[in-house]
Amino acid sequence: MRLKIVRKTSLLILLVLSYVLYYVPLTFTEPQHSICLGRLALIIVVDGAEISIVNGLEEFNLLKNYGIYFSNAYTVLPSATTPAHTALAYGTYPNVSGVVYTYAVDREEYHVTKEDIPKTVSWYDQIMSESIVEVARENGVLTALIVGKEKLKVMMGLNQVADVLKILPSELAYGVYDPNLPIEARYRQDEWIINETISVIRSWSELIHSGEYALVIVNLPALDWTGHACGPESEEYYLVARHAFQQVLSLVDIIKAEGLWNNTLMFVLADHGMSDTKPSKMLLPSKDKHHWGVLTGIRHYLIDTGGTAAFIYLKDKRDLEKAVKLILKSNLADAIYSISPINSVNGTLEDVGLNSPFAGDIFVSLKNGYQFSYPNEGAHGGVSTQKIFMFMLGGVISSKLTYSNEIVSIVDVAPTICEFLGLPIPESFKGKTLNYFFAPKVSLKVSISPSVIELTDSYAESTILVNGSVEVPSKLYIYVDEEEIKSSDISGEFSETVSIKVEEGEHTVLVKILSDGKVIGGATSKIFAVKIRYLPLPWNLIYASIVIGVLISLIPLVLLIINMKRKKL
Ligand SMILES: [Zn+2]
Numbered sequence: 326m327r328l329k330i331v332r333k334t335s336l337l338i339l340l341v342l343s344y345v346l347y348y349v350p351l352t353f354t355e356p357q358h359s360i361c362l363g364r365l366a367l368i369i370v371v372d373g374a375e376i377s378i379v380n381g382l383e384e385f386n387l388l389k390n391y392g393i394y395f396s397n398a399y400t401v402l403p404s405a406t407t408p409a410h411t412a413l414a415y416g417t418y419p420n421v422s423g424v425v426y427t428y429a430v431d432r433e434e435y436h437v438t439k440e441d442i443p444k445t446v447s448w449y450d451q452i453m454s455e456s457i458v459e460v461a462r463e464n465g466v467l468t469a470l471i472v473g474k475e476k477l478k479v480m481m482g483l484n485q486v487a488d489v490l491k492i493l494p495s496e497l498a499y500g501v502y503d504p505n506l507p508i509e510a511r512y513r514q515d516e517w518i519i520n521e522t523i524s525v526i527r528s529w530s531e532l533i534h535s536g537e538y539a540l541v542i543v544n545l546p547a548l549d550w551t552g553h554a555c556g557p558e559s560e561e562y563y564l565v566a567r568h569a570f571q572q573v574l575s576l577v578d579i580i581k582a583e584g585l586w587n588n589t590l591m592f593v594l595a596d597h598g599m600s601d602t603k604p605s606k607m608l609l610p611s612k613d614k615h616h617w618g619v620l621t622g623i624r625h626y627l628i629d630t631g632g633t634a635a636f637i638y639l640k641d642k643r644d645l646e647k648a649v650k651l652i653l654k655s656n657l658a659d660a661i662y663s664i665s666p667i668n669s670v671n672g673t674l675e676d677v678g679l680n681s682p683f684a685g686d687i688f689v690s691l692k693n694g695y696q697f698s699y700p701n702e703g704a705h706g707g708v709s710t711q712k713i714f715m716f717m718l719g720g721v722i723s724s725k726l727t728y729s730n731e732i733v734s735i736v737d738v739a740p741t742i743c744e745f746l747g748l749p750i751p752e753s754f755k756g757k758t759l760n761y762f763f764a765p766k767v768s769l770k771v772s773i774s775p776s777v778i779e780l781t782d783s784y785a786e787s788t789i790l791v792n793g794s795v796e797v798p799s800k801l802y803i804y805v806d807e808e809e810i811k812s813s814d815i816s817g818e819f820s821e822t823v824s825i826k827v828e829e830g831e832h833t834v835l836v837k838i839l840s841d842g843k844v845i846g847g848a849t850s851k852i853f854a855v856k857i858r859y860l861p862l863p864w865n866l867i868y869a870s871i872v873i874g875v876l877i878s879l880i881p882l883v884l885l886i887i888n889m890k891r892k893k894l
Contacts (some may be wrong), residue, residue, distance in 0.1 A: 364533045365526075366742045367591040368413065368542045369576070371569050372406060372473065373549030373705065374595035375557045376714045382563075384570035385714070388593060391577060392718030394728050400597050400735045402662075402677050402688065404710040405631035406549065407448055407476050409596035409735060414456045414480035414542065416739030416754030418678025423453030426630045427476050429683035430638045432664075435626065442615075443626055443638065448479045451683045454753035456482030457540065457739040464748050467529055467539040471521045473498070473514060473546025480542055491521045493546060501550035504561075504702070511565050514547040519572040523579050530583040535807075536835060536849050538746050544596075545569050552599035553632075556702030562599075577718070587720035588844055590745045592738050598710035600633060600693065604700035608657065608691075614698040619655040623648050628685070629697040632704025636685030645686055652689055660690040660708045678755075717759060721745070721844070733759065767846035769793040771836050778854040784826045787852055791836050792820040799845065804835040805852075827854045 371379070379385050388394070401412040401419060403426060411424040419425045428445045435443045458468050459482040469489035470480060481487050497514050500506045522543050529539050548565050555561040573593055580586050609617065615627050617637070624640035625648065639648060642664075649667055652658050661670040662677055664686045674680040679688055690707030691697070715733060736756035743750045744758045772790045789803060789810075798816040802809060803823055811823045815838070831853055838846040 364536075364538050364588040364746075365580070365585050365590075366538075366540045366746055367580075367589065368738060368742070369573055369591065369593045370410065370413070370542075370544045370596050371548055371566075371573070371593070372544055372546050372596055373552045373599045373703075374566060374569070374714065375552070375599040375710070376595065376712055377598075378557050378562065379566050379570070379595075380714060382567055382570060384567055384574060387574060388570065388577075388716050388718065389727060392591075392716060392722045392727075395715040395717070395733045396728065396730050397732045398594065398713050398715035398734070399711050399732070400595070400713050402679055402690075402708070402711065403630035403634050403636075403706045404597035404708075405634075405706045406474065406596055407479060408630075410477055410544070411448075411479050412735050413594075413596070413738055414458060414482075415454055416457065416736050416743075416751075416756045417454060418736060418755060419684065420675065420678050420680040421454050421753050421755060422451075423681050423683060424448055424451045424479060425636065425679065425681050425683045426628060429628060429636065430626060430685070431682060432638055432685060433682065435638050435640065436642050441624060441626070441640065446683055448476055449483075449485075451681070452479070452483050453681075455751050456480055457742060457748075458482055458487055458542070459484055460743065460748050460751060461538075461540045461746070462486065462488075464746075465538070466746055466748065467532065467537055469522075469525045469539070469541045471518055471525065471541070472544040473518060474544065477544050489525055491518075491525075493517055498546070498550075501546075502554050502701075504554045506554065508561060508564055511547045511551055511561070512568050514550075515545045515565075515569050515572050518543060518545055519576055522576060526576075526579060526583060526585070530585065533585060533588070536833065540742065540746065545572065549599070552703035552705075553699070553701045554703075556601055557599040558601055559702065562703070589719040590721055590742065591718045592716065592742075593718060594715040594735065594738070595713040596735070597631070597705045598712060599703045599705055600707075600709050602632060602696040602701055602704045603694050604702070606695045607698065607700050608695060609698040610700075617697075619651050619657070620648055623651070627697070629699075629706075631706025631710075632696040632699055632701055633709065634688065634690045634706035635697050637687040637689060639686045642686060648687060652687070657691055657695055658689050659692045662688045717741075767793065767795045767799070767838055769836065769838065769846045769848055771834065771848045771850050773834060773850055773852055776850065776852050778827065778852070780829055780854050780856040784828045785854060786824055787827050788822060788824050789834060790820070790822050792818075793846075794818045795838060795840070795845075797840050799838050799840040802837045802839070804833075804837070806832050807835075827852055829854050829856045 400409045407427040408419055408425055411422050415422040427448050429451060430443045431446055458480055461468050468487040470487045471491040473493045475492055497517055533539055548569050551562050551565040580589055617627050623644045626638045628636045649670055662672050662674050663670050664674055666673050674684050696704045737759055740750050740754045740756045741759045744760045770793055774788055778785045795815055801813050801815045803811040805825055813821055834850045836848045837844055
């Protein structure tokens with residue numbers, strides 16, 4: 326009886342095995358082509374760099390040699406670190422990203438609860454849309470975040486993942502608001518960030534050269550802290566600003582030395598400015614930092630957003646007009662935005678992209694010199710620090726353009742980088758792409774047939790067809806596994822065909838279009854050539870029988886071992 330079962334099972338195994346040996350199905354799918362202009366995208370934020378101060382620095386003006394300077398760039402409201410970096414990474418305004426400040430209040434919930442002190446909502450819990458770090462990762466782009474402040478993790482989006490995450494160690498961020506902190510300690514903060522950035526770029530350099538894409542986002546924190554502690558017109562602020570731009574220039578040199586500059590797009594910008602404030606002009610000097618004297622009699626909660634601006638959450642939303650009247654009467658505000666239209670204010674929250682569920686009923690920006698709850702020499706948050714500097718640098722930018730006075734926004738950075746890296750632009754990205762500043766336009770399509778090959782011989786033939794159009798006469802290069810297969814001069818509409826012999830394995834096809842020595846377009850694709858190893862009938866059956874035979878002959882040995890173990894027990 327037992328013998329019969331063994332025989333039947335082995336026959337079944339034999340049949341299955343012979344089928345497996347006879348045919349291994351291929352599971353490859355058609356590879357995707359990607360068209361891109363470059364490989365390395367960088368965003369360098371000089372935190373709290375006041376345009377009216379830094380634009381006089383020699384180091385700042387040297388950056389104009391490497392691309393375009395935008396003289397009319399603006400950040401979002403509140404002009405503060407968390408909302409500005411969110412706008413930067415999410416390509417949109419707070420009413421879409423949700424994030425209005427490092428912490429905030431759910432406005433509608435506050436209206437309906439009984440408590441005077443609301444539950445606050447963290448930056449993470451305000452997130453409502455997608456960040457460029459998430460888009461990049463979904464599309465296989467390497468991502469790095471090297472920042473001076475923990476809260477800047479907001480740029481990673483809901484997933485909170487990046488390939489590299491570096492945050493300035495707390496011992497280097499000690500005593501930053503102390504005006505007597507030695508200047509060398511401030512220098513060390515930005516040096517740490519730039520050194521980490523350089524080591525990431527060096528470690529990825531080879532990968533980028535071999536066809537990988539990378540997005541690196543950097544925040545230099547020292548200038549913001551110096552501005553708060555010493556004021557934007559201080560000697561310390563001037564020195565730390567010079568040092569920050571020296572660091573940026575040294576980073577440009579490193580990227581050039583790594584041979585990556587011609588495929589690099591690098592934004593250098595401020596997240597917000599810095600205005601001169603007086604410790605004596607602090608409006609909320611008492612322990613209670615959340616209730617403003619000018620609104621006496623109105624139940625409200627105030628969140629200071631950087632010093633010179635605040636959100637006011639009303640307990641009773643019917644108090645809106647009364648509250649606005651009191652603020653106007655105080656003569657302290659230089660701009661007021663309200664949740665619903667009121668004649669006497671500058672506009673609604675919606676008008677300035679601030680209508681997030683976490684914004685207050687009123688956003689108030691203070692007049693020059695005033696601040697809410699910190700006795701600082703410098704602060705930001707309101708409309709006076711909304712103007713920022715912005716550079717768009719890199720070898721991909723047309724060398725004819727060096728300056729633009731077009732009005733641009735911090736939200737334009739993310740969609741522009743998406744276009745540069747060939748990434749899809751999410752609908753939530755409301756900024757515009759600044760792509761017309763790139764080198765000449767190009768369209769490119771690569772088709773390979775066949776791209777999945779079942780090899781029966783040691784090699785097979787495949788044909789690469791490249792077609793598209795270029796705006797200016799250019800040079801086309803086709804590489805297979807980094808070896809140049811073809812180069813030709815192209816102009817206007819073009820179509821090039823090349824036949825290649827491929828051996829077993831995976832092969833990378835790279836197509837590049839260069840104009841003036843700069844890469845203006847490119848695409849990668851893959852060819853898979855697989856050799857199918859099988860024995861023809863009836864040899865596969867004989868081979869399988871031998872395998873099964875060996876297995877069956879092992880059974881007595883196994884039984885013997887089991888018996889021996891039993892005896893021991
Ligand atoms: Zn900042």
